[in-house]
Amino acid sequence: MWAVSTVTMLVLAGILPDFRLQSADGDSATTIAVTAALGAGAFGVLSAVVWPLLVRLLLLVPALVLGLLVFFLNGSLLLLALRINPSGQPQAAPETAVIVAAVMSAVASATGGALAVRDDEAYRRRLHRLAVRRRRQQPPCPTAPGTVVVQLDGVGHDVLRGAVERGLMPTVARWLGTGTAAHTPRATHRLTPWRTDWSSQTGASQLGILHGTNHDVPAFRWYEKDTGEVMVCNRPTSAVELQRRAVARSGHAGLLAVDGASRGNLFSGGAGELALVLSVSARRGPANRSRAGYFAYFCDPANAVRTALSFIAEVAREIGQSLRARARKQRPRVSRGGLYPLVRAFATVVERDVVVAAVIGDLLAxxxxxxxxxxxxxxxAHHSGPHSRDAAKVLQRLDRALALIERVAEHAPRPYRIVVLSDHGQSPGETFHARYGLTLGDLVRAGCGLHVPRRAGRTRSGAEARAAVRAALRRPVEEHGEPQRHSRRFEPIVLASGNLGLVSFPDVPHRMTREEIDARYPALLPTLANHPGIGFLLVRSERHGGVVLGARGVEIPLDELDDDPGPLAVFGPGAADAVRRTHSFPHTADIMVNSFYDPADGEVLAFEEQIGSHGGLGGAQSRPFLLAPLACSPPVEDGADLVGAEQVHHVLRRWLREAAGPQVPLPAQPAPPAQPARAAESEEEQAA
Structure with a gap:
């Protein structure tokens, strides 16, 4: 690497006018070569010694700012290396130093990667340093297999299958024994689909998988009347509270409580090693800071430069793809401007690189x-569509990340089982607003007889809603400009979670019944149930306990759905059980609204600005996957379905017990009261 860096510095000195390695009087080729070698060596040493200290000092700097500082800091190190060079009089302008340092770091990174391919032991030594420091005081590593679970967020079962068939994910194809090579290897993994709960989103699924329960998580965001707050699964304060509730209900710390690590998740799972975990991001202290996980990655300047360059390339790629979609008048399409290119680049480059590096450190530890x-x-996929070319490119890069984890696992101090799963899928379709010209909130306000924006009132849906109100009230609806009949505190709160909508009335302290809603807003429920963009409603009933409402006056009590699913029939098996379970939650909204679903093309209508959505029932969003080694026992018996994130938790816990082997006794632990029977817990987890 020193030799390659020396040659790189010589080449850059020859092509950049503001960068020279010789004195003004000229030097011999030997002197110039020695100067380049000393300069490259000094730069390498400074990068190895000074850079980790700088990153540690900058942990409090936001990640995006740190990425922009990479070039400046690298250039400063190069200038320092040239100044302390005892041979010749090398010079470089500050702006040129930034370019030279970036190129040299990128070349060093590429050289290190090439050497690692030819020398796995060298690659292992390079990545092993930090892990060894952390484990120095730990007991010797057990010989029982460890388990790595990688969650590919939002990748549905059918999307994964399609990507394998198209050759986009060769690593997964090899695991499944479906590769395109002449001699396809035998399968090493088993692929199993599973079915989410009604709330098909990361908050509910990951909480259930990691902590064994997602009780009372009706959606991605919902309003809680007892506290007057809106809970949002990816908000740090909400994540802390949800994790606290899950631990209290399940009676154990979580799936990762015994020597576990949680990387890039919403919840900790009880792990002691945390990086980029939302539920601890608000805590103070070096071990729990949300940015602490960046240190393990950015302490290597080559990694920092590569990620920064990839970040810029991804921003440019997103802008180009967005302009191309607009030029082609692609439909459906949503806005992809503002800060979204930066958000996408962070998710697809920075978060991926940091999480994979953390996993590699865990394997080697x-x-x-x-x-x-x-x-x-x-x-x-939210902005480009789950089946788009943009999303396919991301799947290719995720497959390469899995291949890297697999290669490193071969050199870990213990054998590892690599499990890959998803928390939900995504269903395509245009937005509710794009198709009907008004939002769900506009439709609810119109159905309540409240003022709606002029643009929404002129749509067909808005006009029909106003007509329904006039008919129900037998009097004209107030027109815009007239004083409203309701103060703001009586206005409904309408929240969206993909194609799942939630309507709550904050002035009523309890969950309103269908009869109470009809008495206050006679036209609201008929307006929603008869709208062509809405599949069904769930409301509480004084007479039946809970009812599902559909178009043309359909009303089916929850306990009769098995015999007559009504509007739930198109949503497939398990829909009735999912709806009944959500109905039992304490914080279920007054009105739960699920969008229309077309089983012919799998499309739903998102109540948010997303053309690939998830959060409710309908299509691929409810069908994620579980990919596990054949060494693990089958997740379910033949012919049985794997249903719900809580059952996935039990399966993973069983696999951990199997991996631990008979040398570690794992007696059963009774489940807390009012909970379904749960899988046995380990002695270590009981102690935790």
Whole structure:
């Protein structure tokens, strides 16, 4: 690497006018070569020694700012290396030093990668340093297999299958024994689909997988009347509270409580090693800071430069793809401007690189269980579509990340089982607003007889809603400009979670019944149920306990859905059970609204600005996957379905017990009261 860096410095000195390695009087070729060698060596040493200290000092700097500082800091190190060079009089302008340092770091990174391919032991030594320091005081690594669980956020079962068939994910194809090579290897993994709960989103699924329960998580965001707050799964304060509730209900710390690591997740799972975990991001202290996980990655300047360059390339790629979609008048399409290119680049480059590096460190440290979330596909598919070319490119890069983890696992101090799963899929379709010209909130306000924006009132849906109100009230609806009949505190709160909508009335302290809603807003429920963009409603009933409402006056009590699913029939098996379960939650909204679903093309209508959405029932969003080694026992018996994130938790816990082997006794632990029977817990987890 020193030799390659020396040659790189000589080449740059020859092509950049403001960068020279010889004195003004001229020097011999030997002197110039020695100067370049000393300069490259000094730059390498400074990068190895000074750079980690700088990154540690900058941990409090936001990640995006740190990425922009990479070039400045690298250039400063190069200038320092040239100044202390005892041979010749090398000089460089500050702006040229930035370019030279970036190129040299990129070349060094590429050289290191090439050498690692030819020398796995060298690659292992390079990545092993930090892990060894952390484990120096730990007991010897066990010989029982460890488990790595990688979550490919938002990748549905059918999307994964399609990517394998198209050759986009060769690593997964090899695991499944479906490669395109002449001699296809035998399968090493088993692919199993599973079905989410009604709330098909990361917050509910990951909480259930990591902590064993997602009770009372009706959506991605919802309003809680007892506290007057809106809970949002990816908000740090909400994540802390949800994790606290889950631990209290399940009676154990989580799936990762025994020598576990949580990387890039919403919740900790009880792990002691944390990086980029939302539920601890608000805590103080070096071990729990949300940015502490960046240090392990950015302490290597070559990594920092490569990620920064990839970040810029991804921003440019997103801008180009967005302009191309607009030029082609692609439909459906949503806005991709503002800060979104930066958000996408962070999710697809920075978060991926940092999480994968953390997982590699965990493997080489010999941790018992690691759970990591890669969010790249989910972010891109929301705005480009789950079957778009943009999303396919992301799947290719995720497959390469899996291949890297597999290669490193071969050199870990203990054998590892690599499990890959998703928390949900995504269903395509245009937005509710794009199709009907008004939002769900506009439709609810119109159905309540409240003022709606002029643009929404002129749409067909808005006009029909106003007509329904006039008919129900037998009097004209107030027109814009007239004083409203309701103060703001009586206005409904309308929240969206993909194609799932939630309507709450904050002035009523309890969950309103269908009869109470009809008495206050006679036209609201008929307006929503009869709208062509809405599939069904769930409301509480004084007479039946809970009812599902559909178009043309359909009303089916929850306990009769098995015999007559009504509007739930198109949503497939399990829809009735999912709806009944959500109905039992204390914080279920007054009105739960699920969008229309077309089983012919799998499309739903998102109540948010997303053309790939998830959060409710309908299509691929409810069908994620579980990919596990054949060494693990089958997740379910033949012919049975794997249903719900809580059942996935039990499966993973069983696999951890199997990996621990008979040398570690794992007696059963009774479940807390009012909970379904749960899988046995280990002695270590009971102690935790």
């Amino acid at each position: 010999g941790r018992t269980v690691v759970y990591a979330d890669l969010v790249a596909y989910d972010e891109v």
